[in-house]
Every structure is written in C-alpha cells, then in structure tokens.
Amino acid sequence: MRIVFDEIYEKYHQDLYQFIFYMVKDRQITADLVQDVYMKVLQSYDSFKGDSSIKTWLFSIARHITIDYFRSQTRKRKRIKDFFNWTEKGEFIPDKGPLPEEIAVQNEMIQQVYRYLDHCTPDQKSVLILRFIQLFSIQETAEILGFSISKVKTTQHRGLKTLRTYLLQHEQEGGDVV
Amino acid sequence: MKSSNEEERKMIEKLEQLPTIKHDISKEELYERISAKMDQPSSGKQKKVLIPVIGTISAFAIVLLLIPMLVNNGSNQATEDSSNNQATEDNTLDVAQEESTKKESNLSQKEEPNRTTDNEEKTEEEQAESMAPESSLKSHVVHDEPASDESILYMALADRQGQYTIPLSIVIPEDENIASFYNKLDDYLQEDEWGVSNYLFQDVLFEMDEANGIVNATFPDDFNVGQSSAMATMFEQLLITMFRPYQMDLIKLQQEEGNQGIEVGPYGMIDEIEIIHDTNFAYKLYRASDEHQFLIPIPQDESVTIANALEDLKQSDETFNVFNSVPTNTEFTVAETGNTLEITITSTFEPTQEMVTMIDAIMMTAKSFGYRMVQFENVTVDKVGPYILTEPIQVPNAVNPIHINTN
Known part of the structure; x- marks a missing residue:
C-alpha cells in the first residue's frame, strides 16, 4: 500500500x-x-x-x-x-469567502475569474479546471469525466461563455455580479 | 464567429493565469492521516462526520447569502443543456405495452429471410473453411423494424474480463411488457455458454418515462458492484448501452427503500447517469466460447475518421477475446455522399459467412458515425446472406438479436 x-x-x-x-x-x-x-x-x-x-x-x-x-x-x-x-x-x-493567499496577490481580473468560476455548473467547472488550470488534454479530460470528446468541447464552450458573461457584467456594472 | 473565438481564446488565457495551489502537508503526515482513517472500522463514517459539520455551518451561511439573492431576481444561473444531445440511432421502440400473463417460455433461434439470429455462429476457422450455402449465412444484426407482433428489448452484458459491453437485442412478443421483462431475463440468458459475465441487473426495476427521456432504476438495498474500478465503469456503461437505443437521456438511480443514489464501488454514491448519444463505435467480434460470438461496440475518439475506424476492424485483441470483424486481407476505399457511405472493395469478395459478418460490422460502425445508408461498390456478387449488394443498404435497426419464444 x-x-x-x-x-x-x-x-x-x-x-x-x-x-x-x-x-x-x-x-x-x-x-x-x-x-x-x-x-x-x-x-x-x-x-x-x-x-x-x-x-x-x-x-x-x-x-x-x-x-x-x-x-x-x-x-x-x-x-x-x-x-x-x-x-x-x-x-x-456564490463564493464570498476570503480569497486564498495565492489568489489574493493576483490582479483583480484573475481574482474575478476565480470568483466567477462558481457560476459554472460542476461539469463546466471540472472541464475548465482540467483543461486550462491543470492543462490536461481533451482526451484525458473526456476519460476523467466519462464524457465524449464532443461533450467536453460543448461543456468547455458553455463554461467559457458563462465566465465571459459574468466578467463582462462585472466590468459594466463595476462590482460583483451574483 | 471569429470574434467569438477570439473572446474564447482570451478567456482561456485568463484561466491559464490562475496560480498553482500547493498542499502544505508533508508526505509522511498525509500518509499517517490516511492510514489512520483506513484503520477505522468503517471508512464511510469519516465522510458522514465531515458532511454534517460542514452542512451545519453552511446552513447558516446559506441563509445569510440567500436573503439578498431573493431580492435580486435578476441573477441567473448557467445550466447544462442536456437537451442538446443529438440522437444518432433510430431504433426507437414503443415501450408502453400492456402487461401480459406470464407464460412458460424458452429461447429459440428464428430463421427469417431478412431477420436472422446468430447465437450459434460458426467459429472463424469454420467460416473460412468453406463457402457456406447462401441460406445458412447468418447475420449479427436486426435489419428491419420489429414485426407488428414483436418488440425489441435492449440489454447489455459485460465480457468475462469486464472490459467491454455486449449489447443484445432481445426480440420478444409484442404483448410482453418490456419493463417487467427485464426481471425475467434470467430465464433466457445463457451467460456461461455464451462466454460472458452474468447479467448485472436481474433484480433491478426499470421504469421508463418516455416523455422526459428518463429511466428510473430501483436497485435492491443490498446491490453491490464491488470495489473494482473496472466494474464501476462497466456498471455505468452497461446501463448507458441498454437505454441509449430507447432514446433516453438520463438514468436515475435509487434504492428500494427510496434513498436517491446507490454506492458504485470507487465512484462512491451515484444518483444519476447521463446518456451520451453521439459516441462513435467500431464493431468487432467478441468470442469467448466455441459456439457463440457477438459484435461489440468499441468507443472511438472523435478524431477517428470512419475510414480509420473501418480499417481498425481488421485488428484483434485476443487477450480480451476480441477478434477482427473484417478479414485482414480485405482492401477497400471509403467515400461518402450525404448520408450514404460508399465502400469500394478492391480485394476478392466471396459470398461467405465472413463477408456477412464483415458487412454487419461495417453497417453498425457506419450507423454509429451517423450514416443512414451504405453502398458497396466493385463487389463481384449481387447478394450475400440477407444483403442485396447492388443497391444502397439501410443501416441496421439493432445488433446481436436473440429471439425469445414465450409460447
């Protein structure tokens, strides 16, 4: 063991x-x-x-x-x-807790990306983290999630869209969007 | 479109800038904690302690957070659009059938001109041995919609090593209730003789909500798939294989006592399984018995083209009893026109059992890639088994038929 x-x-x-x-x-x-x-x-x-x-x-x-x-x-x-x-x-x-130190030292845009990740569904979040934070391939992500490759792509696309929507709203409204 | 891609790329760049998060615990300390947890009498207990504590704390936090959200109705939540899954199979079946009286029944092989069964398929050596008379050539697929007095019950078994799913199409009398027939299958299946694993869901009650595409599966309280990751994966894949042809989108799992979700080995508690409809497959032969063989779907990556998938049908993996469905010396080229796949055979083509099986496998593979018809070109014979080769052939309705005679 x-x-x-x-x-x-x-x-x-x-x-x-x-x-x-x-x-x-x-x-x-x-x-x-x-x-x-x-x-x-x-x-x-x-x-x-x-x-x-x-x-x-x-x-x-x-x-x-x-x-x-x-x-x-x-x-x-x-x-x-x-x-x-x-x-x-x-x-x-939504995540309203204190930011972890690693995130707190980043610029505001990165902090917002971190916060708005929570507006994605768990599936979207899993795909975005595996693909762009862990840098796993689409194939590896599909195997881990039990998705087809096309589903990974669709989920990835929707997750990115969700994040973008909230970041855009944040920019326009100048504050947290819930 | 271009600007949307550009926006997506920028979003990806932002995500990639998120920092690495490190675990500040030594390897030794972590190992000790895990060992201590594992030494506890029930490993499930620790989890149960963790969740209520977090739950209690978060309950207060949730109430505090929800109040402003109630006021702010303008927020919205992104949800996964599962309705986007495009069904590519066309073998739908009306499952709303009346309950019939239980009869003594037995499994039989029924020969019909256009719908034959093949559980007593010859071994490959025998197939190659001679050119069998045309009438004895058998097909591994159901070519047409079921006859008016028959229904198809889709089910699946695992191979002996728990690596592959074997879809079966049980042809039952139309007056049998499909949902309740799942619990009678044990009377008809001959897993040992067929060289496959036992049916996993004998005591599971299935109810199909066709309007919403949901299967409600009720498991006995003592249902257990064990701790093997292979079996946990197989559990999911078998259920998906069984209900994909019915065009269902979601399988909800619950226990007899009403609890949502069941424990699936290393995956933990699972309460629903989503059915993906757009997977591509290559159909090869599974044979772990001298008398029987089945076509099995082997999932293909999205990057695999139909030409590559068909070429792969020549490969065997004998360790797992998986054999080529297309003879290794067969040469062909592939083209497409709309929904029709055109296959030009450039090697010798004789009307043998091997060729019928090859066409079965090609047709099922083509079907999973979304083709509706297959046209064979350059073949020297007009007909082989149930196939008329002079015109485009419609992709099959179902695979691995087994006829059940309940009379």
Missing part, C-alpha cells in the same frame, strides 16, 4: 490537490476530500486493471468524490430551500 501511495503522491499529489481545491475552494474540505480519494484508490488499486491510465483513473475518482460532496451540499440546501420556498436561484451559492 505504501508503495502505491508513494508513487501516486510523487507523480500526482499536487495536481490532485489543486484540482479539488479549485472545485471546492476550501483548504480544509480539499484536504479531507484528498484523503478520501487516496483511501478509495488504495482500497481498489488491486482491482485496477489498467483500462485507463492511473492518472485518468485517479482524477475520475477525485471528480466523483468532489461531485458527491457537492451533491450532499445541494441536498442540504434543498431542504432549506423547500422550507423557505426559495426560488431555484437559492441553489446557487
């Missing part, structure tokens, strides 16, 4: 951490989810048959664990929403 852990850690740990961090944007939650990913990987490594690369397998597990986390959050939000009879918009929680 230690050998497998060492190998995955050396090759992919920082990428794995970064992917989950940009998805959930919270260091503590990221740390917990990263541990969950390692647990799943170590528990099922023996049955990994190499039908995909270790990299895409690892990230597909990370993605499922992250999506599970989002779903558990959505279920809780739904309960509150039902209680107060919120509109659908109530399901969406």
Whole structure:
C-alpha cells in the first residue's frame, strides 16, 4: 500500500490537490476530500486493471468524490430551500469567502475569474479546471469525466461563455455580479 | 464567429493565469492521516462526520447569502443543456405495452429471410473453411423494424474480463411488457455458454418515462458492484448501452427503500447517469466460447475518421477475446455522399459467412458515425446472406438479436 501511495503522491499529489481545491475552494474540505480519494484508490488499486491510465483513473475518482460532496451540499440546501420556498436561484451559492493567499496577490481580473468560476455548473467547472488550470488534454479530460470528446468541447464552450458573461457584467456594472 | 473565438481564446488565457495551489502537508503526515482513517472500522463514517459539520455551518451561511439573492431576481444561473444531445440511432421502440400473463417460455433461434439470429455462429476457422450455402449465412444484426407482433428489448452484458459491453437485442412478443421483462431475463440468458459475465441487473426495476427521456432504476438495498474500478465503469456503461437505443437521456438511480443514489464501488454514491448519444463505435467480434460470438461496440475518439475506424476492424485483441470483424486481407476505399457511405472493395469478395459478418460490422460502425445508408461498390456478387449488394443498404435497426419464444 505504501508503495502505491508513494508513487501516486510523487507523480500526482499536487495536481490532485489543486484540482479539488479549485472545485471546492476550501483548504480544509480539499484536504479531507484528498484523503478520501487516496483511501478509495488504495482500497481498489488491486482491482485496477489498467483500462485507463492511473492518472485518468485517479482524477475520475477525485471528480466523483468532489461531485458527491457537492451533491450532499445541494441536498442540504434543498431542504432549506423547500422550507423557505426559495426560488431555484437559492441553489446557487456564490463564493464570498476570503480569497486564498495565492489568489489574493493576483490582479483583480484573475481574482474575478476565480470568483466567477462558481457560476459554472460542476461539469463546466471540472472541464475548465482540467483543461486550462491543470492543462490536461481533451482526451484525458473526456476519460476523467466519462464524457465524449464532443461533450467536453460543448461543456468547455458553455463554461467559457458563462465566465465571459459574468466578467463582462462585472466590468459594466463595476462590482460583483451574483 | 471569429470574434467569438477570439473572446474564447482570451478567456482561456485568463484561466491559464490562475496560480498553482500547493498542499502544505508533508508526505509522511498525509500518509499517517490516511492510514489512520483506513484503520477505522468503517471508512464511510469519516465522510458522514465531515458532511454534517460542514452542512451545519453552511446552513447558516446559506441563509445569510440567500436573503439578498431573493431580492435580486435578476441573477441567473448557467445550466447544462442536456437537451442538446443529438440522437444518432433510430431504433426507437414503443415501450408502453400492456402487461401480459406470464407464460412458460424458452429461447429459440428464428430463421427469417431478412431477420436472422446468430447465437450459434460458426467459429472463424469454420467460416473460412468453406463457402457456406447462401441460406445458412447468418447475420449479427436486426435489419428491419420489429414485426407488428414483436418488440425489441435492449440489454447489455459485460465480457468475462469486464472490459467491454455486449449489447443484445432481445426480440420478444409484442404483448410482453418490456419493463417487467427485464426481471425475467434470467430465464433466457445463457451467460456461461455464451462466454460472458452474468447479467448485472436481474433484480433491478426499470421504469421508463418516455416523455422526459428518463429511466428510473430501483436497485435492491443490498446491490453491490464491488470495489473494482473496472466494474464501476462497466456498471455505468452497461446501463448507458441498454437505454441509449430507447432514446433516453438520463438514468436515475435509487434504492428500494427510496434513498436517491446507490454506492458504485470507487465512484462512491451515484444518483444519476447521463446518456451520451453521439459516441462513435467500431464493431468487432467478441468470442469467448466455441459456439457463440457477438459484435461489440468499441468507443472511438472523435478524431477517428470512419475510414480509420473501418480499417481498425481488421485488428484483434485476443487477450480480451476480441477478434477482427473484417478479414485482414480485405482492401477497400471509403467515400461518402450525404448520408450514404460508399465502400469500394478492391480485394476478392466471396459470398461467405465472413463477408456477412464483415458487412454487419461495417453497417453498425457506419450507423454509429451517423450514416443512414451504405453502398458497396466493385463487389463481384449481387447478394450475400440477407444483403442485396447492388443497391444502397439501410443501416441496421439493432445488433446481436436473440429471439425469445414465450409460447
């Protein structure tokens, strides 16, 4: 088990951490989810048959664990929403937390890109992070997400459009757009 | 269009400037934490602790954040438009059928001029051995819409090694209820004899909401696919293969007791699976039994052209019991006119079983690439098996038919 852990850690740990961090944007939650990913990987490594690369397998597990986390959050939000009879918009929680240090030192445009990533759906967000922050290929992204290549392209296009719309609104209105 | 691309490129550049985020924990410390977690009696517990804590905290935050949002109705949320998926298969089926009384039944092979079954296909060696009489040539596909007194039930099995899905088209009497027939399949399937894995969904209840393209799948509470990543992937792929031909878009998973989602090995809890309709496939032969073989769809990257996919049909992967569906010495060129694929055979063409199987595989591959017709050129015979080669042939309705006689 230690050998497998060492190998995955050396090759992919920082990428794995970064992917989950940009998805959930919270260091503590990221740390917990990263541990969950390692647990799943170590528990099922023996049955990994190499039908995909270790990299895409690892990230597909990370993605499922992250999506599970989002779903558990959505279920809780739904309960509150039902209680107060919120509109659908109530399901969406924009990121209003303090910026992590790495982002806080960047220019305002980058900070806005970081914030408005949350206006994308989890699928769009996954594609944008994998493609343009992690610099994975379309093929790798498709394997990780279980999408066809054309779906990756469509999702990527829509995600970029969503981001652009909000950044444009931000520029025009001169403040945060929710 | 150009300016839109330009805008997209600029957006990508901005995303690429987002900084690297590093995990400030040592490898040793992380390993110790994971080991400690894994040593706990139930690995699921830790997760359950984490989520309620976050949930409680976020509940307050959510209420605070939602109040201003209620006031601001102008905001909008981007949502994935799943309706954009274009269906490329045309084998739709009316599943709203009346329940019929249960009958004693058995599996049978039914010979019809234009719709034959092939579960007792000859081995490749036997096929090559002689030019079989025209009447004994069998096809791996269903060429027409089902007869008025029949329906097709689409299902899928995994190969023995859990690497490939094997789609099957079960032809059942029209008066059988398709949804409930899924639970009777065990009586008819001969997985051991066919050299495939056991049907995974015998006790799963499927209900199809045709109007909304949603399949509701109810799993027994003790349903378990194990911890293998291959099986988790196969679980998803089998369900997608089963319901793609019905033009369904989404499979919702729930447990008998009503809980949404089921635990799928290393993937964790999954409550829905989206069906992608525009995947291209190359159809090769799967054979892990002396008596039976099936056409299996092997997913192709979007960059693979139809010509490359057809050329790939000559390749085998014997480790996984996957064999070429086009003889290795076959030479052809490919062209297209509209929805018709034109294949000019430049090597010898004899009316053998191998050629029928080759045409089956080419037709199914062409269908997955969106073609409606295939025209074979330069062939020296007019007819082989069910195929009239002198005119364009419509792509098949379904693959790997199995006729069930419930009388």
